[in-house]
Amino acid sequence: MAGAVEKKISELGITLPTPAAPIATYVGFVRSGSLLFVSGQLCLEDGKLTATGQLGGSVSIEQGQAAARTCAINLVAQVKAALGDLDQVVRVVRLNGFINSAPGFADAPKVMNGASDLIVAMFGDKGRHSRSTVGVAALPNDAAVEIDGIFEVA
Amino acid sequence: MAGAVEKKISELGITLPTPAAPIATYVGFVRSGSLLFVSGQLCLEDGKLTATGQLGGSVSIEQGQAAARTCAINLVAQVKAALGDLDQVVRVVRLNGFINSAPGFADAPKVMNGASDLIVAMFGDKGRHSRSTVGVAALPNDAAVEIDGIFEVA
Amino acid sequence: MAGAVEKKISELGITLPTPAAPIATYVGFVRSGSLLFVSGQLCLEDGKLTATGQLGGSVSIEQGQAAARTCAINLVAQVKAALGDLDQVVRVVRLNGFINSAPGFADAPKVMNGASDLIVAMFGDKGRHSRSTVGVAALPNDAAVEIDGIFEVA
Secondary structure, three states: OOOHHHHHHHHOOOOOOOOOOOOOOOOOEEEEOOEEEEEEEEOEEOOEEOOEOOEOOOEOHHHHHHHHHHHHHHHHHHHHHHHOOHHHEEEEEEEEEEEEEOOOOOOHHHHHHHHHHHHHHHHHHHHOOEEEEEEEOEOHHHEOEEEEEEEEEO | OOOHHHHHHHHOOOOOOOOOOOOOOOOOEEEEOOEEEEEEEEOEEOOEEOOEOOEOOOEOHHHHHHHHHHHHHHHHHHHHHHHOOHHHEEEEEEEEEEEEEOOOOOOHHHHHHHHHHHHHHHHHHHHOOEEEEEEEOEOHHHEOEEEEEEEEEO | OOOHHHHHHHHOOOOOOOOOOOOOOOOOEEEEOOEEEEEEEEOEEOOEEOOEOOEOOOEOHHHHHHHHHHHHHHHHHHHHHHHOOHHHEEEEEEEEEEEEEOOOOOOHHHHHHHHHHHHHHHHHHHHOOEEEEEEEOEOHHHEOEEEEEEEEEO
């Protein structure tokens, strides 16, 4: 039986993917005490990047926001894989947003809001997180957005 | 009655600002257990950025150091908002410095020292933190510096 | 008498360096509870950078991998300085890899594997970490790679 958070996710019309195993020696998440550290997630959907290239270049803010939203879905899919039940999330502690950016691109926070807004829609007040957002020169496979996170768990 | 850290801050001639609420769904800080995670702070003073653009470009190292110092003041203002009393800080655990940089700019640590030195001046030995400093392609609103932090609290 | 991890490191033909003290007010590591936060480590060997410049520019993927490996050695040297005995590491929780990158460089994960693979070779299953890898515009002293980490300790 789905918990409250998963019911909310379903109401949002979102199906959590099965997280792809990293093709390397690292892992998707590590729990240490009450903190769950989730690896950086790209804007992957069905194994394909939904947006590649730079904000302030070929990628529009709207496309970037959608990409950030996809990263957030992949973060939550990792949390689900770690915990089984998303109601075990006590608080979304931190999101770090890395936006593939042309020099001088100033609107990274607008892009990152695509992730922040979805996380709060999913988790309610428990989803209100601290965050840092920066514009980076390059990302894996030229993804437009990468986001990692720290979650407090029961 | 001000505590020892706030007395020191006052002696340094610094008045902590009231932290601006983020204009988004994220928050300025989240506490989880004994750790306080503070969101990335820009070099904002009275609602205006004190330096915009890139180090290695239009922003000098001295201007960057001043910007880093302002970010540090804003970090501490968030901690004050979280805790009320800055003497509740047991240790400044981590600072992450993101320096808006032209490719090849090599002096990000000098810039970041503007923040590190002030934090140690404020907190003494409890202020001696681990840190990472990197040069990023872009920052929100073209700010010259962004810094986030993790604090251990009583 | 060396512990199991240090024996493994020795078998890998690696001698841990004495970590250089940061030339600034920050420190190489801070422990908070069971978490050890290690400052960003550059690809320094005997006081000299093993690779400078950008991936996707003058630095090859192989050179970047070797640089990431060197960063990992320096991270572990900090952990050794912090704990004395590396067998006190319960888990490598997180590595953050910052790859000095030309815009569009897509292979940062391959570079970062130079660090991840070595950490797992050293620590075994306890070394399987979460990670984020991003391409940054610039790094201190134009280093090719910087990596920081969080370790759970006994």
